[in-house]
Amino acid sequence: MPKQIIITEQQRIAAVFSEDQIQELVVAKGSHQVSDIYLGIVENVLPGIDAAFVNIGDPERNGFIHVSDLGPLRLKRSSGAITELLTPQQKVLVQVMKEPTGTKGPRLTGNVTLPGRYLVLMPYGRGVNLSRRIRSESERSRLRALAILIKPAGMGLLVRTEAEGMEEEAVIEDLEVLQQQWETIQIEANSNRAPALLNRDNDFIQRVLRDMYSTDVNRIVVDSSEGVKRVKQHLLNWSGGKPLQVLIDHHSDRIPVLEYFRVNAAIREALRPRVDLPSGGYIIIQPTEALTVIDVNSGSFTRSATARETVLWTNCEAATEIARQLRLRNIAGVIIVDFIDMDSRRDQLQVLEHFNQVLRADKARPQIAQLSELGLVELTRKRQGQNIYELFGRTCPTCNGLGHLVHLPGESEASIGEVNLPVVTRTPDVEEPARPVTVAPPTLVGAPQNQSWEATQRYQEVEPANNGSDLELLNHPSYQESTRRRRRRRVGVGETMQDEALELQERELGSGMEYPILSEGYSLTSPNRRSGREIIRPVTEPPEIVTVEMTSDEQDVYALMGISPLTLLEEGTVKNPKSAIISIKKPGEGNLRKTTAEKEEDVEVESVVDYEEEDDAQELDTFDSSVSLEQADDFDGDEENDNYESELGDSDVELNSDSNDSDDSGPIRRRRRRSSAVTEE
Secondary structure, three states, X not given: OOEEEEEEOOOOEEEEEEOOEEEEEEEOOOOOOOOOEEEEEEEEEEOOOOEEEEEOOOOOOOEEEEHHHOHHHOOOOOOOOHHHOOXXXXXXXXXXXXXXXXXEOOEEEOOOOEXXXXXEEEOOOOOEEEOOOOOOHHHHHHHHHHHHHHOOOOOEEEEOHHHOOOOHHXXXXXXXXXXXXXXXXXXXXXXXXOOEEEEOOOOHHHXXXXXXXXXXXXXXXXXOHHHHHHHHHXXXXXXXXXXXXXXXXXXXXXXXHHHHOOHHHHHHHHOOOEEEOOOOOXXXXXXXXXXXXXXXXXXXXXXXXXXXXHHHHHHHHHHHHHHHHHHHHOOOEEXXXXXXXXXXXXXXXXXXXXXXXXXXXXXXXXXXXXXXXOOEEEEEEOOOOOOHHHHHOOOXXXXXXXXXXXXXXXXXXXXXXXXXXXXXXXXXXXOOXXXXXXXXXXXXXXXXXXXXXXXXXXXXXXXXXOOOHHHHHHOOOOOOOHHHOOOOOOOOOOOOOHHHHHHHHHHHHOOOOOOOOOOOOOEOOOOOOOOOOOEEEEOOOOOOEEEEEOOHHHHHHHHHHOOOHHHHOOOOOOOOOOOOXXXXXXXXXXXXXXXXXXXXXXXXHHHHHHHHHOOOOOOOOOOOOOOOHHHHHHHOOHHHHHOHHHHHHHHHHHHHHHHOOOOOOOOOOOOOOOOOOOOOO
């Protein structure tokens, strides 16, 4: 199929297009690139792992070389220990075979190779080798004979696939260029001081054309006019002066070439784990430290007549896309593919055959190992440079690469996405003067959305100065002192905490302290210095009592279906249906009514005063249901107020059950914890 090559020399990025899709990316970035040749110094020899670390000029990381990659450095064939081959501070000529990843330095080798267009020169190699992609036996014989004749003495040659069908003059010219390059490297190694970089493919256009150009390329786009000339010159040299069959364009549009051809958009898509398939299925690609896992899912694909055809079609389509993603993302190492389970052995072999066929276009030579008993396909792919995650990805500073927002028990939902800020500590010896600070309206978890700020108050004890052991003991969570315990009053709606805060501060720090003059509406505490004993209590409105007329049959039906009786009322009758207390009565029995509050006001106030002064629990005088909910809230203490709503609900339930059976026998007596009593006419 026809291909296009997009080259941007400024960013040193190239993309290969086929069928309007990016098949491969070539990126030349980083301080250490594959095929770089260095003159290094051995820093440390580790006999325990048969390896050594070589300094190649990177102050942070040294290069790693194994005993099996020493090549010409391994002069003594009988010796197996690396300590007999390398010594510290020894100069070595090495080449980068794997770029650095993470905290690991580059992988080095002593087997230096110089790649060309048609040949690969191996200065320390032996013999002649041919590419396995050359299928024709006659062509293999011709190229093998030619390589044996032109091979330099003491060196090795590898004939590349691009040499197939080429004339002898072009192959010989390519070899002469490589020999001259090797001579230059030897001169630089003898004259330069280690560590030093001796050779690198600085000509990015030449590198891209050498590795990516083939006869099926019909267009090349370059971002500079100078680059167009160099592309033509390289292609003419390789073709032996024959006319070119490719269109070479200069991108002169205002839109950058990477944006114009949607290369950046393809890179963003490649960084995502999910890849959608044309039929509706999708694959998930998850790279890990040890291997890469690929999962295949059918998704919304339901076009086939049977489930077997659906699974087979989705797996074959996923195999084609996986082969493209391996080249695009440059995934290397161990790869595990979890295809959709197939019961038929014939279908499994068909998918494997198709997968092996689409992998042949990959120059990294992926090899399928086996199909495991669990239905997993295992394969390996040779590493060639950095993958797309290492080139364009960055670790998330919030989750440190975890990929999840941590939500621990006890934390609010609003704090999940917050970034941890540095903690500011106070110096115990320095006392900060109290400053008037306006407290912003807080957001309480679980508070009603329609609740106003005036109905929500913050309760906080003043933080004392840490200048005594007694105060340190008081702040201890296990310390309790019964003589200092005091019930705190509830601040009314619309009031400030100034009086209460000053009273608490005077009680803990002692009298004689001069307090700053605070204006109305200010708090003694700052939102940035919140005490660990801060208590936040929302003041909820008392529940509304609603009376609904229902027959016995209606009650049974509504209870069985779980329908609220409030649906029988008109819309807008109840302010807050969630907190309303429903009183059920039969039609014609009369409404529950409240007596006049003014008649029993004096009796109620007197009873409340007596109740607060008595130590033991006594029953209050019986009074009618005229006590309003607002007055009941005034004499409830902190401990009784917590159970106020639950007790009020219990009182109503008992009243309803009694009102249906009893006659007009006078007021009902209640114990002291009942907030009101209701009479029935």
